Amino acid sequence: MRAVFLDKNTFSSALDFLAIEQQVTQLVCYANTSATEIIPRCLNADIIITNKVLLTAEILSALPNVKLICISATGYNNVDIEAASYLNIAVTNVSGYAGQAVAQYVFAQLLEYYQQTSHQNSNTEQGLWSKSEAFCYHGNGIRELAGKTLGIIGYGNLAKAVVGIAQAFNMNVIISERPTALVIRADRVTFDQVIEQADIISLHCPQTAETENLINADVLSRMKNTAVLVNTARGALIDELALLNALKSKDIACAILDVLTQEPPPASHPLLNCHLANLKITAHIAWASIEAQKRLINLLSDNIIAFKQGKRLNRLA
Numbered sequence: 188m189r190a191v192f193l194d195k196n197t198f199s200s201a202l203d204f205l206a207i208e209q210q211v212t213q214l215v216c217y218a219n220t221s222a223t224e225i226i227p228r229c230l231n232a233d234i235i236i237t238n239k240v241l242l243t244a245e246i247l248s249a250l251p252n253v254k255l256i257c258i259s260a261t262g263y264n265n266v267d268i269e270a271a272s273y274l275n276i277a278v279t280n281v282s283g284y285a286g287q288a289v290a291q292y293v294f295a296q297l298l299e300y301y302q303q304t305s306h307q308n309s310n311t312e313q314g315l316w317s318k319s320e321a322f323c324y325h326g327n328g329i330r331e332l333a334g335k336t337l338g339i340i341g342y343g344n345l346a347k348a349v350v351g352i353a354q355a356f357n358m359n360v361i362i363s364e365r366p367t368a369l370v371i372r373a374d375r376v377t378f379d380q381v382i383e384q385a386d387i388i389s390l391h392c393p394q395t396a397e398t399e400n401l402i403n404a405d406v407l408s409r410m411k412n413t414a415v416l417v418n419t420a421r422g423a424l425i426d427e428l429a430l431l432n433a434l435k436s437k438d439i440a441c442a443i444l445d446v447l448t449q450e451p452p453p454a455s456h457p458l459l460n461c462h463l464a465n466l467k468i469t470a471h472i473a474w475a476s477i478e479a480q481k482r483l484i485n486l487l488s489d490n491i492i493a494f495k496q497g498k499r500l501n502r503l504a
Contacts, residue, residue, distance in 0.1 A: 191217070220240050248270070286348035287479070338362075408433070
């Protein structure tokens with residue numbers, strides 16, 4: 188079976204794809220693939236591997252040899268699942284590979300914020316400790332995570348890994364029910380309670396019609412003005428202009444974003460150009476520890492093996 192990987196550059200250059208190569212007769216990898224390049228590159232392929240390249244019904248219908256699409260991510264909104272099913276093309280995704288990586292990212296950022304690590308290192312590098320009349324030099328205040336309330340919105344594997352670390356820090360954890368839910372499950376609280384009570388809100392829900400702009404101007408206005416908002420899920424969960432206004436007016440204390448609505452973002456993106464001290468943005472790398480990427484590649488290999496054996500592993504269609 189011939190496989191084509193359409194966007195290899197979504198993985199670190201330090202990794203190899205031997206686990207996948209061993210399951211196919213040929214693996215052709217492209218750094219990135221534009222919409223007009225998809226059909227000619229995949230015309231003779233049995234397997235398409237894609238992370239974010241968009242595979243529409245029109246494109247899939249022009250690829251009669253394709254038997255399997257392997258999405259190298261958990262989210263699958265870039266593939267028309269209904270069209271694939273109609274065309275008898277199997278579709279798989281991967282999950283459960285990035286829990287530790289995302290949890291580590293969340294707490295690396297929170298510790299930087301509450302511990303003021305870079306600031307404290309800089310104070311010593313600038314010689315401020317040596318000039319101090321006291322045995323210590325305080326600088327910006329340090330605050331503990333213990334006793335802080337962490338609000339979780341979206342409670343899948345990634346969120347559960349975050350909660351495990353939060354509990355080790357003796358934090359209070361509250362988990363949001365869906366905003367539109369009529370019944371509140373025993374281990375959940377209302378969305379409004381999370382918004383109004385949490386010192387830190389961490390987003391882990393998928394992007395759907397219901398969750399787009401979930402964090403909007405109204406929600407931001409009801410958060411504590413000392414609250415920290417962390418988004419490692421999808422950029423569209425947040426109304427970005429509303430967030431920018433909330434940060435400027437100090438309606439919330441800080442936002443830590445690993446995702447934006449458009450990725451990669453244009454250089455003119457307002458959040459990239461506001462230069463606010465209470466906004467930290469990274470380039471969608473919370474998931475991307477080397478270990479997590481290796482696990483993901485092995486899961487892709489497992490999906491191909493299962494397909495060849497007629498088994499339905501991680502199947503979406």
